[in-house]
Every structure is written in C-alpha cells, then in structure tokens.
Amino acid sequence: MFDTSRRAQVDTVGMKTIVCTAMLGAAVFVAAPLAHANEDPAANPPNCSAADMEGVRAGVEASTSAYLFTHPDVNAFFNGLSGLPRNKLGPKLKDYFAAHPQTQAELTGIRQPLVDIKNRCGHG
Incomplete structure (x- = not known):
C-alpha cells in the first residue's frame, strides 16, 4: 500500500524548493538593474x-x-x-x-x- 503521508511530505519539500528557487531567481532579476544603476541622479x-x-x-x-x-x-x-x-x-x-x-x-x-x-x- 502507498504511504500518503510520506508522499505529502515529499511533495511539500519539493514545492518549498521550487518556491524558494523561484523567489531567489526573482530577487536576482529585480536586483540586477540596481547593480548597474549609478548613484548620481x-x-x-x-x-x-x-x-x-x-x-x-x-x-x-x-x-x-x-x-x-x-x-x-x-x-x-x-x-x-x-x-x-x-x-x-x-x-x-x-x-x-x-x-x-x-x-x-x-x-x-x-x-x-x-x-x-x-x-x-x-x-x-
């Protein structure tokens, strides 16, 4: 028989990894233009x-x-x-x-x- 609680735990860990990776990617994407911005207005x-x-x-x-x-x-x-x-x-x-x-x-x-x-x- 299939252990649904174990599968749910694996799915949750996988989803957290995907979300964290997406957030990190978004942060890099948003911050990249700021790295090239000149502080002088x-x-x-x-x-x-x-x-x-x-x-x-x-x-x-x-x-x-x-x-x-x-x-x-x-x-x-x-x-x-x-x-x-x-x-x-x-x-x-x-x-x-x-x-x-x-x-x-x-x-x-x-x-x-x-x-x-x-x-x-x-x-x-």
Whole structure:
C-alpha cells in the first residue's frame, strides 16, 4: 500500500524548493538593474529609460508616416531614394531640402522630440 503521508511530505519539500528557487531567481532579476544603476541622479535622468526612448521613437515614426501619407510628393521622393548607395543619399537630400525648405522644416519639427530625448538622456 502507498504511504500518503510520506508522499505529502515529499511533495511539500519539493514545492518549498521550487518556491524558494523561484523567489531567489526573482530577487536576482529585480536586483540586477540596481547593480548597474549609478548613484548620481544626474547620471540617470528621469524619463530616460529604454521604454521612454522607444515611446518617443514610435511617436516620431507614426508622425513621419502620417506626414508622408499626406504629402505624396515627399513620399515619392523618399521612395526614389530606395536602393541608392549611401554616398549618393546625402547630396540628393541636401539638394531636395534646399529646393523644399518648408518640407525640411516640417520634417525637422517632427523629429525634434527624438533629438530632444537623445540630448537630454546623453544618447546624442
């Protein structure tokens, strides 16, 4: 016959081991970022986490997409750059923006939040 009290005791010990291991793992996971944090608050400015950066980047990308959809001529220009070698892009962009200063100002304004967070957070 099977001794159920012995089995219950083994199950309890096994469960305690699993729970303790999980708690230890969670503690290490939670404490790991703190080990890399700088004690100087200036070195860790607020709102400079990876999530903050990606949130701003996503907003800039969405705004850029909306701008290109509502400005088909600008969208067509950027589509025409696809496949060009990198050394040809700079001069083409410079010439285009020289001929279209309003477009340059609008796109610069759209990208400004990303520039700002990079500068504020030391990623510039």
